[in-house]
Amino acid sequence: MSPTNVAGVSAGDPTVTTLLVTLTGRDRPGVTSAVFDALAPFSVEVLDVEQVVLRGRLVLGVLVTAPRDEIRLRKTVEKVARNLGMEVEVESGAGDNLPRRLGRSHVTVLGHPLPARAVSAIAGRIADTGGNIDRIVRIARYPVIAIELDVSGTDPDMLRNALAIEAADQEVDVAVQPAGLYRRAKRLVVLDVDSTLIQGEVIEMLAAHAGYLDEVTRVTAAAMRGELDFAESLRRRVALLAGVDADALDDVRRKVQLTPGARTLVRTLKRLGYQLGVVSGGFSEVVEPIAAELGIDFVAANTLEVADGRLTGQVVGRIVDRPAKAEALREFASRAGVPLSQTVAIGDGANDLDMLAAAGLGVAFNAKPVVREAADTALSVPYLDAILYLLGITREEIEAADAEADAEV
Secondary structure: OOOEOOOOOEOOOOOOEEEEEEEEEEOOOOHHHHHHHHHHHHOOOEEEEEEEEEOOEEEEEEEEEOOOOHHHHHHHHHHHHHHHOOEEEEEEEEOOOOOOOOOOEEEEEEEOOOOHHHHHHHHHHHHHOOOEEEEEEEEEOOOOEEEEEEEEOOOHHHHHHHHHHHHHHHOOEEEEEEOOHHHHHOOEEEEOOEOOOEOOOHHHHHHHHHOOHHHHHHHHHHHHOOOOOHHHHHHHHHHOOOOOEOHHHHHHHHHOOEOOOHHHHHHHHHHOOOEEEEEEEEEHHHHHHHHHHHOOOEEEEEEEEEEOOEEEEEEEOOOOOHHHHHHHHHHHHHHHOOOHHHEEEEEOOHHHHHHHHHOOEEEEEOOOHHHHHHOOEEEOOOOHHHHHHHOOOOHHHHHHHHHHHHHHO
């Protein structure tokens, strides 16, 4: 049986005659109230409402059941519009309250800047796949422009493939996620550390002390591209650190710089009750203090062997390589009591691929091509807090929470 409202009108009945009232003009307090006050005496039923304000201009659309005296309703809302100094259009029809088509997706578009040609191209590709854009809202206005489109009528995987190609051509970021409750149910976020949570690679900073920076950089690059087994590459690089004074770890720790937006990302997610973890092919001697400072819940990283105050060129215990990163994600999820479908993993290198694949949402952040192609979505903007936009969190909400916290201090 189809759902009905209190008056017995089917919520999705295509035979029901409807009126769409669209009001446009300069926004001011009381506009919405005035429109509904005008509709109230006609005993119409509200079937749908959408309202948006852009640069002080309001567009309000109200879909209602058609009254017996449609002409009088039209004259009434036209009078209200004149009094408000606004324009109104009233359209009658049937079937306007049909549910949105299946195959629903959230499409997040980020640019710095975001050219009109890019939006045009993306909208065109959505249409090419048979999709319809049901709604567009702005998520952020700086430091990047981010908009979110609700799309229906096309398979999310097919849409993701089509938009990935267009995003590369237009030099913007596009993320496609299936719509539904799970997008809002993410409760654990796990990040890679080097070149993700922090800028640069810790092992290269240590190599500078040993005088082997060029050699270590070459091996690191090959490993991140997936050309060299990570465990073997780590052993080679760590071996070059033999004899480095252990105090170099403290020096490197002081020089580490977080990626822009890292503190905002962690602070905002913690406010929302998320748990966070870091999993690193780097070293616990550097990673753990950073995690403690940020309030991160879970840590997995390699440990350097030290003897007589110097690095031996060996790693203690199992190496945190590509399979181990995925295992750490699963362990963190188990400890947090969160199913993998409600996890987000963020990384940039080939050794992150298994972890990204295991998570509910895998995000390639400023990643190598092999990682961008394999991940659920990819970001190339240099701001880590852009991850929040993929979760539907707006810049305005972030700023409001920060302002509220500052006021309480």
